[in-house]
Amino acid sequence: MYGADCDEDTVKKAKARGLVDDAATVADSFLPESDIVVIALYPKQVEGELARIAHLLKKGAIVTDVAGIKSHFSEKIRSLLPEGVDFVCAHPMAGREKKGIDYADDGVFRGANFIVTPSADNKAESVERIEALAREMGFKNVMRLTPEEHDKIISFVSQLPHAIAVALVNSDDRQFxxxxxxxxxxxDLTRIANINEKLWSELFLGNRDNLLSSIHEFEKYLDVIKTALEKGDKxxxxxxxxxxxxxxxxFNKEL
Amino acid sequence: MYGADCDEDTVKKAKARGLVDDAATVADSFLPESDIVVIALYPKQVEGELARIAHLLKKGAIVTDVAGIKSHFSEKIRSLLPEGVDFVCAHPMAGREKKGIDYADDGVFRGANFIVTPSADNKAESVERIEALAREMGFKNVMRLTPEEHDKIISFVSQLPHAIAVALVNSDDRQFxxxxxxxxxxxDLTRIANINEKLWSELFLGNRDNLLSSIHEFEKYLDVIKTALEKGDKxxxxxxxxxxxxxxxxFNKEL
Structure with a gap:
């Protein structure tokens, strides 16, 4: 297993700690012998990186990503790939509020959800290979959705909670x-207010309409509580x- | 240590499990020999119960409560007490989303916050005794506030998160x-949506103005996010x- 990270310090640590067989600040030299390539970049960078590395990919390789939004990938993304290389879109729903290799922990995958958003031209065995990999890593629910379904549900279960946590922390008048x-x-409600601002502003804006509609729906139900309070309606x-x-x-039963 | 609960089954379990020296469905027989009496009832029931048991209290006894709101107690509450009995208002900020003796767990107190809202006529040693008891139980921050300060901060750190969690769960369109x-x-954000509706509707309505103002403040900051999304303002x-x-x-550093 090879690793690449633009930060030299990270590369050194990954090697010193035996997390990878080899690592470098660019993946190029590893690509011709890689069967599975995971692009773990911000959503907007995936397409550009794919275009940059396309000519280095091994025939039969599977490329996957980890972006938290899915509808934004253009149709042309697959046309960038050489013949025989399959791009399987994936979202491992796991992470923590700290970034960097020092906080790396494979425990975050255990019991977590993994969503694949396959396209019509994906080979069945490529999708199955990525799903099998997710299960090997400890993910519990491995599911297939369309990119549109993915972005809709994600706006509710992930982005809305982050928006709420941020607003809750910021609304503190700090009188006490x-x-x-x-x-x-x-x-519990504010833990995720500790947020990577570059990544999450991209995720929010890349899923703007869904997120706005999730926020509106949430506010409707907060209004029910407000109105009941105003009226004294127990x-x-x-x-x-x-x-x-x-x-x-x-919900607890299902989990 | 004696315990009283209106539910017979709870009384039996408390005795069988050795949680108390003795228990009954009414506390009356225990009161004449109790140095500290903890009234763990819904906020609105505290005053009535105090009036009912006043004549049974031992001279020098300290009575305390656990209600999550504090400004609602009328001035007359202390006039109900016999000479030499002190009522020290307290709010142990610990609990769980399940109710009943089967979920009893003294671990919830460890590291939690404990607020006392003393009145001018409380004896210093009574307040100190209740504070010492809180520390013995494992509470970490034991603090004094006025009832008004208590209710203001509680509307933000406890009631607002519960309102948010409830609205978040209820706003799910369940399309998926x-x-x-x-x-x-x-x-994490919805765990506390599992809520005792009788108790919490009383807590919310008993602290209505503070809670409404905390909700408004929260909405203001959620609006900042909404506006940024609408404008595409990264x-x-x-x-x-x-x-x-x-x-x-x-915040993490302080905890």
Whole structure:
């Protein structure tokens, strides 16, 4: 297994720690002998990198990515690839709030979800190979979606929670020394407010319409709570709480 | 240590498991010999219960409560007490999303916050005794606030996160099988959507003005994100993310 990272320090650490057989600041020399190539770059960089490395890829190789949005890849992305190379779009739904090799931990994959968004021209065995790899890494649910389905569900389960966490932390008027007063609830809700601003602004803008509609939907239900509060309507509050509890409990069963 | 619970099954379990020296469905017989009495009822029930048991309390006893809101207690609450009995208002900020003795776990107190809202007529040694008890139980930050300060900060660090979690779960259009797609972020943000509707509707309505103002403040910052998305303003998004990350990181240092 080979690794490439633009940061020299990362390359050194990866080698010193035995995380890879070899590593370099560019992947070029490794590509002609690689069966599977994982492009772990920001969404917008994937297409350019694919164009740059296309001529180095081995015939029969499978290229995959890890981008958190999927509809933005243009149709032409596959035309960049040489004959016999397959590009299988994937989103490993795992990560942490810290970046860099020092926080690398294969434990984050265990029990996590992995989404593949295959295209009509993908070979069945390429998709299956990537799915098998995900399972080997410990991912639990390995699922296929269209890029459009992926981006819709992701706007709700991942991007909306991040938007909420950021807004919650920023809305603190800091009249008190907040950290001294928080319980688990605030801590849990804001953990992901620790966010890579370059990556996430790209993810948000690359999925703008879905995310805006998820935010609107969320606000509608927050309004139900607000209205109940304004009216002093205990029953309406209880109804919302019962519905949420029921859903969240079903949810635990499924997981 | 004695325990009282209106549910007979709970009384039996508490005794069988050796959690208490004795237990009953009413506390009355234990009160004349109790030095510290903890009333663990819904906020609105505390005053009535205190009036009911007042004549049974031992001279020199300290009564405390665990209610999550504090400004709602009327001034007359202390006039209900017999001479020589002190009522020290407290809020142990610990709990779980399941209720009942089967989920009892003293581990929830460890490292948690404990707020006391003393009144001018509390004896210093009564307040100190309750604070010492909190520390013995494993609470980490034991703090004093006025009831008004308590309710303001609680509306932000506890009630707002619960309102958000409920709205987030309820806003799911369930077009997809959500649980199969969630990552840690959604799971963390919605855990507290599993909520006791009777208790929390009372807590919300008992702190209505503070909670409404916390929700409004939160919405203002969610609007900043929405506007940035609508305008495609990457810089504005990055600014919000950087601010949130900075705050959340400071926050980790303090904890």
């Amino acid at each position: 020394d907040t950290p001294r007063f928080v319980g688990d609830s605030y801590r 029953q309406a509050l209880e109804d919302e709480f019962v519905r949420a509890t029921k859903r969240r409990t079903e | 099988d959500t649980p199969r797609f969630v990552g840690d972020s959604y799971r 810089q504005a998004l990055e600014d919000e993310f950087v601010r949130a990350t900075k705050r959340r990181t400071e």
